[in-house]
Amino acid sequence: MRSGDRDAYAELVRRHAPTALRTAVLLGAGSDAEDVVQEALVKAYRSLGSFREGAPFRPWLLRIVANETRNHHRTAVRRTAREDRATLAEELLDPGDEVADREQKEHLLAAIESLPDRLRAVVTCRYLLELDERETATVLRLPKGTVKSRLSRGLARLREQLATAEVGREAGHV
């Protein structure tokens, strides 16, 4: 291997590992996220030969990360959804947030987490990972039209859930 290539790949790892890790965490790799990312980065290197020249690199890499996260899910012992949610909020929310802010974010995060898998993945990529629709389509291996429709269904569900939760909270306060 040419040393230039090794340096170039090291640079690539340095630049993309944080986003890759965030992707793995948000897509549900939990505490194994770093192992998932390590596996994905090695697989990405192996697959460089089939990387379509001129295509954007980041969505291509995140697609491998997403796939690796799914594989991991299949083999790992699943924690309960409730445990996952608690861990995710604990891990991802800033402890410095105001209590009210934090509660609002916890609700939103919990609402996203309770979406059906297909909708949750699209909402997570589009909003939490801040990818555009085309990148989301690449990462999740979906047609762009499917991303659009799942996104609008996902958002509609979130609105319903949040509205119900709001009513519930207000009722509780009365």
Add this chain to the structure above:
Amino acid sequence: MSDELDRELRTLARGLVTRDPSPELAARVADRVASLPVPRRTVGARLRTRAGWIVAGIVGLLGTTLAVSPVGATVAEWFGFHGVMVREDVSDLTGDPVVPVEPNRLSLEEAADIAGFRPLLPDAIGAPDGISARGDLVSLSWRSAGGTVRLDEFRGSLEPTFWKTAPDSVLVEVDDRDALWFPTAHEVVVVPDAGTPQTLAPRLAAPTLVWLVGDLTLRLEGDLTLSEAVAFAESVH
């Protein structure tokens, strides 16, 4: 309501704290990758896109073999420099680089009509002596006692406009954003309208800085030091 949810989601995303990868991650990946063979671009991947077709065409033109390591060939894409492809190699061309002067003197408006965007100008230097536009590429040049300086501007697309063969390229910063610096003479092939066979002959380019402003890719070439080039680049708006 829709706006409110949208805003809440964005606020949530911005406020999320993700731990940094551990320092061992990069080292572990490097170890595992070091024992693997260098990945070679497959014929299918090469032919799948017009860009791939151009690579084959250009490499044929240069009379070298297609030993483009995808690691080197995609380096520009990793850094997001649309329209510029870099091959890490030593060029066959020898001699002193000559920076081409733009013979035309279009007005900025005329250039904007052809290229579809208004060219950006540097404050660091006066009005250009030459302005040309072909396809979606605008080129400006300045002649001075110290030699010619040229600035190429184009809207970045997936299809590369500049193909560079350089033994060394360095990642630097312009206005806190990534830029690529080619400190030594290197070979450049320009495909003004990416995807067509209309290719200019390869030539030896002087030191070059490549950076992005919005969706434009800018390429500054001249007998400049890195700090001169960065000062010039940071005055462009």
